[in-house]
Amino acid sequence: MILTVTANAALDITYGIPELRVHASHRVRQVWQRAGGKGINLASAAAAMGCEVVVAGCAGGQTGTQIEHDLDRRGLPRHLSPLRGESRRTVTIVDESGDATVFNEPGALQDTGVVDALVTDVTHLLDSRPPRVLALCGSLPTGMDGHCYRRIVEIAESRGIPVVLDATGAPLTDALPARPDVVKPNRSELATTTGQQTMSDGVASLRDAGARTVVVSDGAAGIHLFPEDGGHLHAFLDHTLSGNPTGAGDAAAAAVCAGIDGGWSSADLLRAAIAWSAAAVLQPTAGEVDPADVERLLASVHLKEFS
Amino acid sequence: MILTVTANAALDITYGIPELRVHASHRVRQVWQRAGGKGINLASAAAAMGCEVVVAGCAGGQTGTQIEHDLDRRGLPRHLSPLRGESRRTVTIVDESGDATVFNEPGALQDTGVVDALVTDVTHLLDSRPPRVLALCGSLPTGMDGHCYRRIVEIAESRGIPVVLDATGAPLTDALPARPDVVKPNRSELATTTGQQTMSDGVASLRDAGARTVVVSDGAAGIHLFPEDGGHLHAFLDHTLSGNPTGAGDAAAAAVCAGIDGGWSSADLLRAAIAWSAAAVLQPTAGEVDPADVERLLASVHLKEFS
Numbered sequence: 001m002i003l004t005v006t007a008n009a010a011l012d013i014t015y016g017i018p019e020l021r022v023h024a025s026h027r028v029r030q031v032w033q034r035a036g037g038k039g040i041n042l043a044s045a046a047a048a049m050g051c052e053v054v055v056a057g058c059a060g061g062q063t064g065t066q067i068e069h070d071l072d073r074r075g076l077p078r079h080l081s082p083l084r085g086e087s088r089r090t091v092t093i094v095d096e097s098g099d100a101t102v103f104n105e106p107g108a109l110q111d112t113g114v115v116d117a118l119v120t121d122v123t124h125l126l127d128s129r130p131p132r133v134l135a136l137c138g139s140l141p142t143g144m145d146g147h148c149y150r151r152i153v154e155i156a157e158s159r160g161i162p163v164v165l166d167a168t169g170a171p172l173t174d175a176l177p178a179r180p181d182v183v184k185p186n187r188s189e190l191a192t193t194t195g196q197q198t199m200s201d202g203v204a205s206l207r208d209a210g211a212r213t214v215v216v217s218d219g220a221a222g223i224h225l226f227p228e229d230g231g232h233l234h235a236f237l238d239h240t241l242s243g244n245p246t247g248a249g250d251a252a253a254a255a256v257c258a259g260i261d262g263g264w265s266s267a268d269l270l271r272a273a274i275a276w277s278a279a280a281v282l283q284p285t286a287g288e289v290d291p292a293d294v295e296r297l298l299a300s301v302h303l304k305e306f307s
Numbered sequence: 308m309i310l311t312v313t314a315n316a317a318l319d320i321t322y323g324i325p326e327l328r329v330h331a332s333h334r335v336r337q338v339w340q341r342a343g344g345k346g347i348n349l350a351s352a353a354a355a356m357g358c359e360v361v362v363a364g365c366a367g368g369q370t371g372t373q374i375e376h377d378l379d380r381r382g383l384p385r386h387l388s389p390l391r392g393e394s395r396r397t398v399t400i401v402d403e404s405g406d407a408t409v410f411n412e413p414g415a416l417q418d419t420g421v422v423d424a425l426v427t428d429v430t431h432l433l434d435s436r437p438p439r440v441l442a443l444c445g446s447l448p449t450g451m452d453g454h455c456y457r458r459i460v461e462i463a464e465s466r467g468i469p470v471v472l473d474a475t476g477a478p479l480t481d482a483l484p485a486r487p488d489v490v491k492p493n494r495s496e497l498a499t500t501t502g503q504q505t506m507s508d509g510v511a512s513l514r515d516a517g518a519r520t521v522v523v524s525d526g527a528a529g530i531h532l533f534p535e536d537g538g539h540l541h542a543f544l545d546h547t548l549s550g551n552p553t554g555a556g557d558a559a560a561a562a563v564c565a566g567i568d569g570g571w572s573s574a575d576l577l578r579a580a581i582a583w584s585a586a587a588v589l590q591p592t593a594g595e596v597d598p599a600d601v602e603r604l605l606a607s608v609h610l611k612e613f614s
Contacts, residue, residue, distance in 0.1 A: 102332040
C-alpha cells in the first residue's frame, strides 16, 4: 500500500469559458471541481494503475468537507487531519485557446498544533497499517514550517518504511537531514532550491544535505534518476505528446512509489515513470492515467545509462 | 418585518490580486466570501438601517451550507428551501485598478419539485409570521420558470401582503399578471425587458402587463418613481460619488420596502432610496450601509415632481 501525505490539499475549481476578457463579466459554461494537491494526484494515478493507496494530509472547514466528499466519490480512502480555518481553493479559467489562467488562494495561517496533529495522525497510520511506501507531497500550508516533513521522514525511516519526498524549497531542504529515500524535484525546482546552474551540481548539493536517490523530471526532455549508490540513468519518450502536463510529475512520482513497492530495478522504475507521466499528459485532468496508454507508451521509452 | 426571497442565492467569492494577466498564474492576496444575491443584499442593507428582516430563497449542497453559515455569521435570520445540487458561486477578481473581472457559475438545473418546495415554504412563512412587505429578488435558477414568482405574488396579494418585485426579463414579465405592488427594474433592464426605447414607453408597457407602482433606478442620474395612481417623481443626489456601485440597487429596493413597511409618502420613500443606495456606494461590499452616511446624504437629495 502507498500512503501519500498532502499537507496543503486544495479544492481545485475549473471554469470553462469561451474567452477571458479583463474587467468583463463572464458566464461560466462548464464547472469542474476536484480534490487536488500533489499527494492526492499521486494516489489517484497509482490507484488507476492498480495500486492500493491511502490519502492523508490536512483539510479544514466547508472546503475541507468538499475535498473529502470528492475523495469519497473517487473511491480514494482518506484519513485527513484537521486544518485551522478553511482549506485553500484554486480557481482555473480555461478558455477556448486551451490555455489556463490560475488563481491560488493563500490558505489560512496554521500553527504548531496543526503540525503536531498531522504528525500524530500519520504516525498512527504508519503503525496501525504500515504502508510499503510513504510519499510526502507538495507545499506546506502558510505558517507550517518544513520540520513537519522532517519529523515524518524520521518516524517513517525509524520504522523501515521508505519515503519519497516530492517537494521544493524549504519543505524539501528542511527535510533532507532526515535522509528520505527518494527526492523528486523537477529541473527548475532543483535549480531554484539549490541555486546551482547544472543538474549534477544541483544533485550534489542535495546529496550534501542528506538526499539519497534523486529523481529529476525535465518535462518533454524526460526524467533523470541518480541512484544512491552512484550512476545516472536518463529516460525519455521517442516522440512528443500534446495534452495537459498538469499532474504529469505526480504520475511520475506515483510510478516511483509503485516501483519501490514492487521492488523494481532503477531502470524499470524510470521507464514506468516516463510512461505513467506521458499517459497523464493524455488525460484532461490531473491524477488520471489510462493503463492502456501506459502499456502502449512503455514501448516508446528510451533509456540511457551513464556510469 | 421585511421578508426577502432570493431564489438564486449565490456564494460570492472575491479575490484581491495586484494585476490580472491572461494565461498567467496568480497568488491571491485577499479572499472575501459572502452569501450573495439581490434579496440577501436587500435584507442586509435593511437590517443595517434597523429593519427587522427574514431571508428566504433556495440553497443546496456544500455551497448552500457556506451561504447559510455566512447568513448566520451576519445575524440575518434565514429560512432557505432546498435546491437540487450545489448553489451557484460567483468569483470576482479585483485588481489594483479597482476594476472587477467576474465569473458567474450557471448553477445546477432545477425542476418543478424545487419550485413547489419554495412556494410551500414561503407560503408557510407568510402564514406563520406575516411580514409587512415581501420582496422577490433577482434571477431564477436554471430550469425554474417565472411562474415561481407569479405564484408567490398571488399568494401574498391574496393575504394583503404588499410585494416588491426586483427582477428583470422573464421572471419579471411572467409575474406581472399577478399585479405586484412595486416593480423595480433599472433603466437598462426596463429597456431590455420591454423592448421600449423611452422610460415612459417602458413603464407603460409594464403597466399594460399588470404592473402598479414602477420604480426605475438610473445609476448616478437618480431614481424615478411612477406611482400606481399617476404622476412621476424623480430624485437624485446633488453631487457624484465614487465607490462600489454593486448592491446600490438592492439598497434602493431596501428603502422601498422600508417605506412601504413604515407607510412613508412616495416622496419620502424616493428620497430614502437615493440616500440608501448612495450610502451603499460608499461601502466596499454589497449589502452594507452606514446609517450615518444615510443621515448625511439625505440632505443632498433633490426631488422633482411631474404631474
